[in-house]
Amino acid sequence: MNQKETLIYLYMLAFLPTAMNIFSVRKNSISVILYTLFPLIYTLFTNLAIYHYPSFPALVLDSLTILIAFNIILSFTLFIMFGNYMVINNLARQQKLLLRSISLQTTLDNSIGAVWTIDKDYILIATNTKYTESIEKEFGITGLKAGIDIRQHAIWEKLSEPLRAQYYSVLQGQDILHEIELNGKHFEIKGVPIYDPKGKIGGATFGSRDITAKKNAEETLLKAKKAAEDANLAKARFLSNMSHEIRTPLNGIIGITRIMQDEKFLPGQYENLKTLQDLSEHTLQIINNILDIAKIEAGKSFLENKRFNLHRFIRKMNSIFSGTAKLKGIKFIIESEGQTDIYLFGDEVRLSQILINLIGNAFKFTEKGNVTFKICSEDNPDSEIQNLRFSVSDTGIGIKKENAGKIFENFSQADSETTRKFGGSGLGLSIVDNILRLMDSRINVESKYGKGTTFWFDVCLKKSSITTLNKAITQSAPDTYSLLNINILLAEDNKINQIVATRILQKWKSNVTVASNGKEAVDSIEENKFDVVLMDLDMPVMDGYESMTIIKQSFPNIPIIALTAASFDDMNNYLSNKGFSEVVQKPFTTEDLYSKIISVLKRA
Numbered sequence: 140m141n142q143k144e145t146l147i148y149l150y151m152l153a154f155l156p157t158a159m160n161i162f163s164v165r166k167n168s169i170s171v172i173l174y175t176l177f178p179l180i181y182t183l184f185t186n187l188a189i190y191h192y193p194s195f196p197a198l199v200l201d202s203l204t205i206l207i208a209f210n211i212i213l214s215f216t217l218f219i220m221f222g223n224y225m226v227i228n229n230l231a232r233q234q235k236l237l238l239r240s241i242s243l244q245t246t247l248d249n250s251i252g253a254v255w256t257i258d259k260d261y262i263l264i265a266t267n268t269k270y271t272e273s274i275e276k277e278f279g280i281t282g283l284k285a286g287i288d289i290r291q292h293a294i295w296e297k298l299s300e301p302l303r304a305q306y307y308s309v310l311q312g313q314d315i316l317h318e319i320e321l322n323g324k325h326f327e328i329k330g331v332p333i334y335d336p337k338g339k340i341g342g343a344t345f346g347s348r349d350i351t352a353k354k355n356a357e358e359t360l361l362k363a364k365k366a367a368e369d370a371n372l373a374k375a376r377f378l379s380n381m382s383h384e385i386r387t388p389l390n391g392i393i394g395i396t397r398i399m400q401d402e403k404f405l406p407g408q409y410e411n412l413k414t415l416q417d418l419s420e421h422t423l424q425i426i427n428n429i430l431d432i433a434k435i436e437a438g439k440s441f442l443e444n445k446r447f448n449l450h451r452f453i454r455k456m457n458s459i460f461s462g463t464a465k466l467k468g469i470k471f472i473i474e475s476e477g478q479t480d481i482y483l484f485g486d487e488v489r490l491s492q493i494l495i496n497l498i499g500n501a502f503k504f505t506e507k508g509n510v511t512f513k514i515c516s517e518d519n520p521d522s523e524i525q526n527l528r529f530s531v532s533d534t535g536i537g538i539k540k541e542n543a544g545k546i547f548e549n550f551s552q553a554d555s556e557t558t559r560k561f562g563g564s565g566l567g568l569s570i571v572d573n574i575l576r577l578m579d580s581r582i583n584v585e586s587k588y589g590k591g592t593t594f595w596f597d598v599c600l601k602k603s604s605i606t607t608l609n610k611a612i613t614q615s616a617p618d619t620y621s622l623l624n625i626n627i628l629l630a631e632d633n634k635i636n637q638i639v640a641t642r643i644l645q646k647w648k649s650n651v652t653v654a655s656n657g658k659e660a661v662d663s664i665e666e667n668k669f670d671v672v673l674m675d676l677d678m679p680v681m682d683g684y685e686s687m688t689i690i691k692q693s694f695p696n697i698p699i700i701a702l703t704a705a706s707f708d709d710m711n712n713y714l715s716n717k718g719f720s721e722v723v724q725k726p727f728t729t730e731d732l733y734s735k736i737i738s739v740l741k742r743a
């Protein structure tokens with residue numbers, strides 16, 4: 140290759156960067172210089188060299204001149220184009236960065252609380268105005284800005300030791316949420332580590348907000364809750380005391396009415412006595428309901444878990460309501476599906492309470508037709524649990540759709556017309572609902588206004604290993620009760636209760652000695668021989684607990700039955716642990732008193 144050819148080839152090479160300039164995808168300052176300026180200069184120099192060489196034919200020289208001109212124009216155009224592009228690009232990039240930093244600062248300044256970021260050497264990188272303002276307000280410190288090492292700044296001295304430790308924890312990679320109290324205010328500080336692209340901790344960002352209002356609201360709420368709980372407890376205590384006060388005379392009224400019914404009375408007095416008994420028993424029911432609601436609301440109601448027989452339970456419901464059914468001329472139908480001759484564990488008393496309320500309502504709100512009590516007992520032999528569905532249907536007045544929701548609220552009745560016509564306290568269904576909630580169940584209702592209502596609920600009860608009813612257990616009828624020659628010491632301070640209990644016990648032909656307080660009971664026991672003691676708990680001079688303890692020291696085998704109008708949870712267990720052989724709740728039924736006396740005498 141001669142010199143001429145070499146020059147031409149060299150010259151042609153100048154197009155290469157120009158071409159690359161056109162087709163290159165990434166255009167930055169270096170590529171523009173490289174691809175544009177270089178061919179320009181390069182072309183100029185080769186150009187000069189070619190012209191300097193004289194022996195080129197004219198055609199070649201002309202063609203080269205055109206090409207050179209073309210290359211120069213192209214390179215120049217490209218230079219201007221991409222140079223411009225580069226400048227515009229750079230400007231846009233800078234504007235973008237500026238916008239980003241402004242929007243970041245705006246975001247920081249408009250965040251709810253103070254925000255600040257440090258790098259791993261505790262140098263402040265960014266803050267918002269709320270941060271600088273709050274530092275000035277709370278510590279009186281100014282001049283905190285990006286670039287300052289906070290450990291060298293006056294602020295560091297002002298921070299508590301635990302808070303400084305939090306800085307350290309975050310820079311170790313831990314998220315923190317810390318509350319501090321400052322000048323009577325509460326602040327919540329949140330800190331999270333910042334990681335660099337390699338995953339190493341590069342700093343930490345913190346945010347804090349004034350939560351004083353929230354804290355105060357929480358405190359007020361807690362105080363209000365406590366006050367409400369205290370008030371509820373006080374209410375429960377008051378109701379418990381009041382019901383005790385009311386129950387005692389009621390006990391007398393019910394007892395004396397019963398005695399009078401057993402004794403000779405003038406013709407025409409029977410109706411009055413019956414009404415007196417119904418009214419006093421109804422009053423007692425209301426008092427019990429109010430007490431129950433108060434206990435449930437105060438969270439003081441618990442369920443017992445005792446064995447009971449389902450079949451007997453159903454029979455009990457029948458005997459309670461068959462009289463009412465006869466009186467009202469309404470058919471009382473009891474239907475059962477599945478096995479009922481079984482023993483289950485549960486709170487029979489509460490279950491009775493639910494059903495007495497539901498069946499009682501069904502009779503109350505039904506003028507004609509029938510009331511159906513249905514029990515579905517679903518047995519799964521592989522399970523320890525018996526699923527039961529109880530339902531009570533009637534053909535009574537029904538409940539309007541709009542009233543169905545409110546009948547379960549305390550003191551709530553369907554409407555004022557019902558209240559006027561049927562009376563009632565509006566507590567029954569509320570108690571039912573609350574007891575069922577304790578049993579993890581719910582009461583359901585379906586009603587057609589004017590046609591009738593069905594209430595139903597499901598309960599799951601544990602099966603007992605005793606599976607069938609012991610048919611041998613029977614109890615004698617009340618008129619055959621006898622405690623002939625049994626010596627009973629009755630310790631009771633209330634005169635009416637003394638009269639009622641003595642009359643009942645004497646009717647059963649027992650010998651009764653009355654002591655008016657615990658001390659008299661202790662004195663009497665020394666002087667006489669007794670088979671059983673009936674001990675009121677709440678007495679003047681010496682109460683029933685102390686008296687029982689003293690008597691037990693000298694006569695450990697005498698059965699002592701607690702007589703009480705009090706009602707508290709797990710009462711039976713509590714009194715049995717104290718040393719009482721049995722508990723009779725006042726006002727007592729003659730059946731209960733008799734069966735408890737017989738039971739302790741058999742055990743003695």
Ligand code: ADP
Binds near residue numbers: 496538546568
């Ligand atoms: P009370 O019966 O003392 O009024 P409850 O809480 O037992 O209180 O019942 C609330 C209300 O629900 C009743 O007043 C009555 O309006 C309605 N109700 C309850 N059971 C029935 C029923 N079987 N049929 C029609 N209405 C009923």
